[in-house]
Amino acid sequence: MKKLLYLPLFLISQVIMAQSLSKSDLEAMTSDHWQHGLDLLREIVSIPNDAAYKEQITENLIWCKDQFGGRGFSLTELETGGLPLLLAERKAENGEKTILFYFHVDGQAVEKSKWNQEDPFIPVLKEKTSSGEWTEIQMERANTEYDPDWRIFARSSSDDKGPIAMFLTAWDALSENNLSPDFNVKIILDFEEEQGSPLLPEAVKTHRDKLMADMMIIMDGPRHISNEPTLTFGARGISTMTLTTYGPVVPQHSGHFGNYAPNPAFMLAQLLASMKNENGRVSIPGFYDGIEISDEERAVLAAVPDDEDGIRDRLQISRIDDVGSYYQESIQYPSLNIRGMNSAWVGKESRTIVPSTAVAEIDVRLVKESDPNRLFKLIEDHIQNQGFTILDHDPIKEERMKFEKVIKLEKNIAYQAFRTPIDSEAGAWLRGMMERAFGKAPVQIRTSGGSVPISPFVDALDIPAVTVPTVNADNNQHSPNENIRLGNYRDGIRTALSILTQSYK
């Protein structure tokens, strides 16, 4: 850890408290510790972190223990039955409240050959040429030059090691100036988020007391696509269904049995068609029940600087489903999506048959108001109302012969949604923190459309939880050539500084 060689200006007056640092103070402090921040980032992304390889995770665990332990955090490994969770704690003197920070250390698997660099775990610095290509430049240039649009390319640079390095940098900046938060800090480090954190919800139940806090801040995920400072108050949950319909027990010649043997693809098409109106709105009664959006919340949704025309242009769609009238509104509701559908063969492999089965894969994205069990019940009732007998297995002959229409329904609730009220105390605190850091109101996302494995954790802990995303949305998360924009990394350090210097009593 590099020692500061000079005292920042704002410390000339010893009476200044951490909690009164202004935007320019935070900027100056970030600037002073920029090189240290870059060092930390390059160091942490150099440790391979595919959770499929236990030895890689072990190395990351050791690094985290060194880093947080070295900064005076007390460490506890929480047993999960699988890879451990690492809990790091630092109590504030006279700290009354506690904030729990969430980061994950593992990264998506890499397919080296698809990366435009030798090794996804050796970070490289790149700039965009006038032709729009990313070209490597000497890493050393970052020691003396700064361009916010340069990027560091490495696995987990954005998801989610970048935020860890931001946090550590901010912590060091404060420490070296003898400043510290006025609240207790707990940090939970997840080592298998990219595996869906399968053991996390159960671990919360086991270790609930140790994890308990007044607020949780999730340091993961990208900012709004506008790249403006962002707070995200929730995420949709996800559940899935697989529907299988049945025709003749084996495929039949379509000449001999076309318009005689019932066709399972038609049955499935008719069932699916009955679930939505032609404008894409779910027509199953009750599906959208319980969702009320206040005028204040609508104002928040409408304030998100989405480029609706831009989205439609990028997706090449002339209209949107009749659920919301704009993007943010749309994702406040549960979805019913056909993610896959199949019966027999298409294209060159197609055969003149009456297929024996047809399958639809459905995903139902959940919002806070939509209990997945209630939605499943509505869907099942609807299926039965269409004349189907629902089974949980492939029908045996007796069932095929007995019932006019049978369907196999397999269902899975992956995880529920979470959402913290925007007008909560936590929301107000975070807005204040962001306004201090950036001099303007953040983009506030009431819920993100996608689902995150942190949801069950939030749910089980049942405390206000808000995501403070920092990285650029075009970071190639989960893909080859993941990167972090230097401007985002720098803003992220400032964000962490602002969080740690915001009074919470």
Added chain:
Amino acid sequence: MKKLLYLPLFLISQVIMAQSLSKSDLEAMTSDHWQHGLDLLREIVSIPNDAAYKEQITENLIWCKDQFGGRGFSLTELETGGLPLLLAERKAENGEKTILFYFHVDGQAVEKSKWNQEDPFIPVLKEKTSSGEWTEIQMERANTEYDPDWRIFARSSSDDKGPIAMFLTAWDALSENNLSPDFNVKIILDFEEEQGSPLLPEAVKTHRDKLMADMMIIMDGPRHISNEPTLTFGARGISTMTLTTYGPVVPQHSGHFGNYAPNPAFMLAQLLASMKNENGRVSIPGFYDGIEISDEERAVLAAVPDDEDGIRDRLQISRIDDVGSYYQESIQYPSLNIRGMNSAWVGKESRTIVPSTAVAEIDVRLVKESDPNRLFKLIEDHIQNQGFTILDHDPIKEERMKFEKVIKLEKNIAYQAFRTPIDSEAGAWLRGMMERAFGKAPVQIRTSGGSVPISPFVDALDIPAVTVPTVNADNNQHSPNENIRLGNYRDGIRTALSILTQSYK
């Protein structure tokens, strides 16, 4: 060719004319020539006949020329631009009318490893054991013993070399007794039926005069499943459509864009659902127009000894599509069948996306009354009435952005149906022939459900055409372990004898 060593009883009286041969005469004559028939069958199936290999077809062509030329037929090779058609002709003294016989010489490709014998082109004799397995027995046993349920296994034993051997055997039986038909005989031998006879319709136009006849008898295909003597008066035609619907230009994350980006699988499901009612009856107006079945024809349909319960039991279906109320009635109408359907992935490969496209493969089986162009027009009008803009190509961005729902429609008319009226002169003649041969009325199939490549030939020639099938329905046609039941082969010889000895003036 084995010479007869004795004169059959019925020739003791020299005044007996061929045309007055009774059932028992035909039986005796068949019996007398049984060994010769077996020799011919074993010889013809020993010549490999996959039309994908020109040299194999050449060998078959040479064999056919030898056989028919050696029996006094005049031979003409009709150029098709591909594999030739062989026309063999024998005029009758004072023959007034002409019957054109159709056979095909080529066979389906073989996958040797899937056959339960060393070589599909070395015939073997088998009997069914009490456990239901087919076990090889010494071929020599067929020289002294006869069991109608024994079978000869070889490619093309049923489809369609068996019928050629039956015909040649019958011809020889007559010749050796100085008998001959009182009508002119033309025989057309097709060498690429299993390839769909792509050049046949055009060849008919070119060689129409040479092929012209008063009636055509198609010696191909299996008897009714009851294995009763059968006449088949037509076959459904077939046309196909591929429908593709479009969502976002590339698949989108279903969390971010589920219930925002229109889902192409739902669009497709809704379109398909609109084409049929829930009982499987096409609901597109006009689809079944023009089909009228007289009371007499209904009586014929009802007389077919189908085991409706048996079919449903075998297919494991509890109901049938609401087109006909029983099998024979069902296939008198055109079908609209989804033979394949796909959007994105199902099963283990499924992903949480909004797919970008969905595809349905449709086949429309045609009957005589249904002009495929008229049906296509009805379907297209229906699709447009559902709000789709029909394209013949994948939409470009401008089309995606301009139209609410676009669909790509690709269509192909493979071939039209054919059907000869049951109450035609040809029908009466063939019924008489069958009754004389078997002492009972044949099963009469008004139309078969499947489609046969002979249809365009029949259509182009525009003469009454009836199929006289002889082989067992469970012959494993097109599959490994193709076979012919000895009883069917024997009945087939008798059928050929009856045809050739039925007066046609």
